[in-house]
Amino acid sequence: MHSDETGPASEFWDGLYSERDQVWSGKPNAVLVREIETVAPGRALDLGCGEGADALWLAERGWTVTGVDISAVALDRAARHSREAGVSERTIWLHRDLADWEPDGEYDLVSAQFLHSPLELPRERVLAAAARVVAPGGLLLVVGHAEFPPWAQHQHGHEHTELPTAEELAFALGLTSDAWAVEAGTSEGREATGPDGQKAILRDAVLKARRTA
Known part of the structure; x- marks a missing residue:
């Protein structure tokens, strides 16, 4: 299923996931559902797939997914979730540190949903490498925080993290060239509830780009 990957970052995330039987909601990210629901299935790459909710949603719709x-x-x-959902034949799980991993092959969809880390992560370089494996006609969908929620701003060093807009990220990744067509690049507002019940309106930077050549 996956290869061994050890180091401080791996230990940190293993520790976080070990604290609870389930960390995330188990539901796919809303922007992924909205933007991809009507797209014909193909090969997908899910970066930072976590417990697999996005990958499973894609696989259940006919995609072959590498998480x-x-x-x-x-x-x-x-x-385990993929086996329970009956889609294990359409899912591949890779244990990799994205900071030093180069994907290969071609994918009809590369998805990176909230690829943030309190540890050092060369996010722009990771996303640039991901963009290189988007097949002609394929999509790159990157959703990130435009700002951290108030309950996390001063935790885990997030207050020092720069959060680019979708437009800034598109420029940094070279998606403004003739080889790409940016189909969505907006910051959206949504209501969210923190672990202590605090509510806030959060903005997400949504970048959707199609490779044209």
Whole structure:
């Protein structure tokens, strides 16, 4: 299913996932559902797949999905969920540190949903490498925080993290060239509830780009 990946980052994320039987909601990210629901299935790459909710949603709709994450604990859960959902034949789980991993092959969809880390992560370089494996006609969908929620701004060093807009990220990744057509690049507002019940309106930077050549 996956290879061994050890190091401080892997230990950190394994520790986080080991704290609870389930960290995330188990539901696919809303922007992924909205933007991809009507897209014909093909090959997909899910970066930072966690417990696998996005990958499973795609696989249930006919996609062949490769999910990549640094946490073996999260990947074990994702593999179990894929077996329970009957889509294990359409899912591949890779244990990799995205900071030094180069994807290969071609994908009709590369998805990176909230690929943020309190540890050092060369996010722009990771996303640039991901963009290179988008097949002609394929999509790159990157959704990130435009700002961190108030309950997390001063935790885990997030207050020092720069959060680019979708437009800034598109420029940094070279998606403004003739080889790409940016189909969505907006910051959206949504209501969210923190662990202590605090509510806030959060903005997400949504970048959707299609490779044209």
